[in-house]
Amino acid sequence: MAYDYAPFPYTPPPGLTQPEPRHRVVIVGAGPIGLAMAIDLAQQGIASVVLDDNNVVSVGSRAICWAKRTLEIFDRLGVGERMLAKGVTWKVGRNFHHNEQVYAFDLLPEPGHKYPAFINLQQYYVEQYLAERAQDFPDLIDLRFLNKVTDHADHGDHVTLDITTPDGNYTLEADYYLACDGAGSATRTRMDLPFKGQTFEEHFLIVDVEMETSPFGNHDTPERWFWFNPPFHNGQSALLHKQPDNIYRIDLQLGPDTDPQIEATEAKVIPRIKAIVGDTPFRLDWMSVYKFRCAKLDRFVHNRVIFVGDSAHVVSPFGARGGNGGIQDLDNLGWKLAAVLQGKAAQSLLETYNTERVHGSAENILNSSRATNFMTPKSPIEALFRDQVLDLAADHPFARKLINSGRLSQPCTLAESPLQTPGDAPVPPGTPLLDAPILDAQGPAWLLSKAQGSFTLLTAGPAYLPDIAGIARIGINQSNDYPCYRSEDGHVETRYGTVKIYLLRPDGHVCAVFDTPDPTAIIAARDRALGATL
Template identity: 70%
Template sequence: MTDRYPPYPYTPPPGLGAPEPRHPVVIVGAGPVGLSIAIDLAQQGIRCVVLDDGDTVSVGSRAICWAKRTLEIFDRLGVGETMLAKGVTWQVGRLFHGEKQVWEFDLLPETGHKYPAFINLQQYHVERMLLERAHAFPDLIDLRFRNRVTDHAERGDHVELIIETPDGDYTLEADWYLACDGARSATRSRMALPFEGQSFEERFLIVDVEMPQSPFAVADRPERWFWFAPPFHEGQSALLHKQPDDIYRIDLQLGPDADPEVEATEERVLPRIRAIVGDTPFRLDWMSVYRFRCAMLDNFVHGRVIFVGDSAHVVSPFGARGGNGGIQDVDNLGWKLALVLKGEASSALLDSYDDERRHGARENILHSGRATNFMTPKSEMEALLRHEVLRLAETQPFARRLINSGRLSQPCSLDGRPLQTRGEAPIAPGSAMPDAPVVGKNGCRWLIEALQGRFVLLGVGGAVLPEVPGLESVIVGPRGSGAEVEDTEGLVEQRYGRGAYLLRPDGHVCAFFDTPQVEEVKEALARAKGGFL
């Protein structure tokens, strides 16, 4: 693959010659999170500079599972369809205990959604697609590769950064500093912020192999295979998953005493892969031995420095909550920071980013920690209980549900958080909006396309919407009604019931009204913009 790691050009930044005018936003790190927030801000007309010490995309597949909600966010950022077209969508999962298949499931997702439960797509593809999208905003997104931040300091109303380039150092000033510099965030280290949580001793080996011949029964129906006590290696678990370009991800649990130097060698890895795939020819593509921990910052907002993605929280990989959690951070922060920069909200609104996303991170840590504990029994009794869960699962549905090889990332509910107006509704305030097929006069085919990206008052089932200054209204009516958006299959009304929903730009419901009155809608809108914080 010649285009997998395209070199990104370095050009000497203007700041090397003369001081640059202060920038509204500097984003440190051009991974999936940094690029996504740059695009989100650009779509709202906000300029930013993106600094990255590297000069290409992520090396190795790294994050590969992208959940439905993330794809819906990527859709709003203009890259969802490209990712869906390239990604692998799977439906059948098989769970083995030793040699024996314990059970098999078909995700059979609910129809009437633009995006599937999730797709597999290598991080380097995701980054390349985001970067191509970022190039659509040449006046708003200033990408600077081989620009390494070596120091920063808050100076009251701005942050000052010292940046190292191949041509020497320069200084930048920014109103806001977004630390998207990943799990080993240099920003976090410089600020000496506590980053505490649970560390796991267990080592895991990730191997990507390229294999033209599918190991699955039906070649074009990719599956997910997961083993407890796999018959082909000593460890506790193993996972086989398909990515695009005939690349397969194999994850092997090695145990706490494994030596990463020894394990990540062809002599050790090849026999293990052969034990899984048999005589099928394959090529080793990438491998890595890793350990992980679950940890988060006490606060994601420190003055004018805001932590986004892995720099703010790290989780174990089970459940794909790392990359997906980071993109939800972006979705939550983008509109808030834009409102603050435009002077339409006070900076107190950013505290709600901290509150809502720390809540999300706690949820992700809880679920991924439980999965990790299930996969790494710490005593004979834990091992025995797990063994019996796996045995019972052969016949008992309740035991099947206890088997935990990762609980897939679900959209985080913001119910009860201060920006939401409390109330009962088919889609409760705080929930991410469910999708449904529609036909809009503007050509949109899905509800997420019709509504995401700005505050909207949505009327369903004949709700009469009041005129609220500065707030867009969208009426969804039955097929043939001539409404702006038509509910072609009746699924909008089935999922949303009747009434009016106030939706945030990130597609979360922030209020519901049976019969909306102008004053109460205005109040809910003000609350959602942080007016009562």
């Protein structure tokens, strides 16, 4: 059944009748990034106004692949379990050349994690669940649909916005302006900021079809299937994913010389789908023809205007690094902006959002560009190498590793960032925490759900964790006067060892490791993570 696009209610904003007091944060764009941003800030007590020129969720499934790290962030925001319950879980990708499988990869071969390698879930569900979660904070999140920002100006210590609504125009003032307004960011255009990168000449057709019969055939478990030169789509590539509600995503490479207006018609699309699924009845749910771009801003922080998500960087979709990269942006920014607004850190801490996420998005762009280059050879010699890699892959493991249909989203390491105190440990500084099963008073639980959202000391060793204001404590296999849990099946010990003491940032990244519970060293590392040494 097709998704019911119920419009969000519009209420005339107070600014139409009288000037509003200056807001702390205005978020422009109520897509997945803007909504998650507002929830993250609200959970830390920071109020925001969210403005969107539209009043429905994303039309079309668009971003569908949500990676493990994203789900772990959604868990912290209180929507992870709902996404997991609705989404289609998968972890195996298979690459085919013609009809033959040449390489398969398992993105999470080990047990003991709350969230899987990936779920597929249509962007409209993600936005709906986030919008509903945002309504849990009526005093902190002010959602304003059909509020279009037409201009803005940075005045050094605040930003002013001109906004138009169905009932007229008004202005707002805010300490910070978060541009979550997507790939075509009007904020970016107004500021005339260069958005540099690579445009790929190939057109791709993206189609969602609803059908009862699985195109994965006898495979019960949904997977990611990618074909080079499939028999049903000669000379091109194809990608197949399953989404909830019996909807299947099919991506077809069309080549550079096709006319998107002609290709995105039922007359052209239905025969292509029939070539794949045969005579099975299906319903066309959504289709679109794309050219892809990999591009980013040089800087994401421009004084009081901060770019988050697609407004800051776009990638080709092979690797699922667009939406997932954007969620990692807000995960990085949320606690820093809250700390600055609460007077716990200087404004210079926000500069590390810039450096850490420019680094992360550069890695995403590198991987997405390489995958797209492999899939769309732009010269005969590139096509020759690509085809020979595929031929060699049948017999030779090294060639299988060269096949690139997308290197799927992984969080980057922030080890080089000045916020982390260098050190060696099984989970080294700069990496997000590793989940593991534990037992709490109610029964089976997950380390992940206990350890994110504030600075946290964590150990599975014998050390007594010192009581330091503003730092939570978690002991594994201990009995002390702070939260302690039993490890299940030894996963915590295996992943963290039984020696080190870990200090986690509020975004769940390890920022320092210790051999002894020295309060002075721990406080110094926490202060460093808050930007004290910048």
